[in-house]
Amino acid sequence: MASIIDVKDLSYTYPNFAEPTLRGVSLTIPRGDFVLLTGPSGCGKTTLCRCLIGLIPHFYGGALTGDVVVANLSVKDHSISELAQHVGFVFQNPENQLFALSVEKDVAFGLENLAKSRAEIRKNVDWALDLMGIGGLRDAAPFELSGGQKQRVAVASVLAMKPDVMVLDEPTSFLDPVTAKRLFDVIKNLNDELGLTVVLVEHRLSLLSAYVKRIIVMDEGQVRLDGAPLDVLMAKEARALGIGIPQIMQLHQSLVEDKVRLDKPATSVDEFAAMIRSLLQR
Amino acid sequence: MIEVDQVSYTYPAGTQALQDISVTIPEGDFVAIMGENGAGKTTLIKHFNGILKPERGRVRVDGVDTKDASVAELSRTIGLVFQNPDHQLFSETVEEEIAFGLRNFGFPEDEVAQRIDWTLRLLNLTQYRQTSPFLLSGGERKRVALATVLAWNPKTLVIDEPTIGQDYRQKERLRQFFAELRGQGRTVVFVTHDVEFVADCDPRVLLMYRGQILADGSAQQVLTNPEITAKASILLPQIAQLFHQLQDLGFPHEVLTVQEAKGLLEPVLPRGEAHEGL
Secondary structure (H helix, E strand, O other): OOEEEEEEEEEEEOOOOOOOOEEEEEEEEEOOOEEEEEOOOOOOHHHHHHHHOOHHHHOOOOEEEEEEEEOOEEOOOOOHHHHHOOEEEEOOOHHHOOOOOOHHHHHHHHHHHOOOOHHHHHHHHHHHHHHOOOHHHOOOOHHHOOHHHHHHHHHHHHHOOOOOEEEEEOOOOOOOHHHHHHHHHHHHHHHHHHOOEEEEEOOOHHHHOOOOOEEEEEEOOEEEEEEOHHHHHOOHHHHHOOOOOOHHHHHHHHHHHOOEOOOOOOOOHHHHHHHHHHHHHO | OEEEEEEEEEOOOOOEEEEEEEEEEOOOOEEEEEOOOOOOHHHHHHHHOOOOOOOEEEEEEOOEEHHHOOHHHHHHHEEEEOOOHHHOOOOOOHHHHHHHHHHHOOOOHHHHHHHHHHHHHHOOOHHHOOOOHHHOOHHHHHHHHHHHHHOOOOOEEEEEOOOOOOOHHHHHHHHHHHHHHHHOOOEEEEEOOOHHHHHHHOOEEEEEEOOEEEEEEEHHHHOOOHHHHHHOOOOOOHHHHHHHHOHHHOOOOOOOOHHHHHHHHOOOOOEOOOOOOO
């Protein structure tokens, strides 16, 4: 399958830092993948995201070795604005991203900077607002919006650029769980329907393990685990790394350790409940 | 003790954030305030140290009406940590950040130094003593903001979203830290969306909805009730969801932790090696 992100033996040290933050990271992400990137704080996941969008090395400087290729562009050789047409970035706090007087202007901003035609800007903005379900908010000022609405505007402003890849760094930190879940539903839909490649940094594993296709766990600047959600989360090493294993998977492991006979582990509560029900009725 | 008595508050733009709300937080209490974005959680805690004064009703802290005291006076007993650490941090180094509040309260320099050491250790920030807060990650900055308040040792700590940006290990540390504060008889109030953290901490839960208190009870009572949590945009912890689904099989539904769940399931499930393919 054609890969959209290729990272080869990437190491990186921030200016004035004695130690590298990334140490030999290699990974390949095929087009259409939905990847959850997680790991303890300081593991390098945000730094890796900065490499994918070119903020490293172009904005942060520092010492980078190895290769990062996104949508066939080597990030070392292309500017942040060239890369932005292929890879979009959504920040943790939408307030750091929204600044225009209206939602519509915010969503149009990136396209205007690329000097696209008015017709194309209008078409892309309408499309993005519609996909995010915020067409009714087009004339609202960003500061009038709720946290969930702001984050949808931030995603729409990235979508309007029609990127191949969307990178989101803890986009739901400031959202209540139901609003967060709605945002994940929308993102999953973009992945399913448009084939948009998604790289999502998050700690909320219990909510996300049923959404994503793949989980990558980093620690101390390296990739430690990489695979299907169940394989990664049920691995012994995942517990040792101190990532929050979802409650039903902890329960599964704990029961199996005490010689209870269970079927395959489940990623969702519904599946787990169905398994318990069938075991009790056998 | 914090007494909130029939308080209403409307923001200048016209949003009514609190509606005739009454709640008492006795000394030594451990309280999680939960509810959807815009439910009034932050507005409520801003009343505790007088940053906001009630439009109707009154708030008393240890018997003193917050209208009769300055924010500085109230802050000596009620330390408030804001949601976004960037609204709170401004110094060049983490050490200076913590020293600032202490000097404002008139602590002598030797005590300022001691308290800085103590707080940095407690919050696992010692290696960042000379670092600019703005070079730290969001989760680390959040801990620095907590450190600045903790340093002057207020009797009551009120923290808006303590687990934002914290990984699993830091959350576990935070939980132990809260337990220690409780052990010292301190009052701890925190605002959070993190149901799993609340399930692990087991505080009293105040669930807010549209400027009012929708539920007030133990974590076990509140976080296992699907009707009221749905109304307040809270997702039940996975174990609570599971036992809600299994209720018809005769299991209790107020189950919140993996440990309790295991205790209930282990005796009734089949044991032994799985027979693949049979």
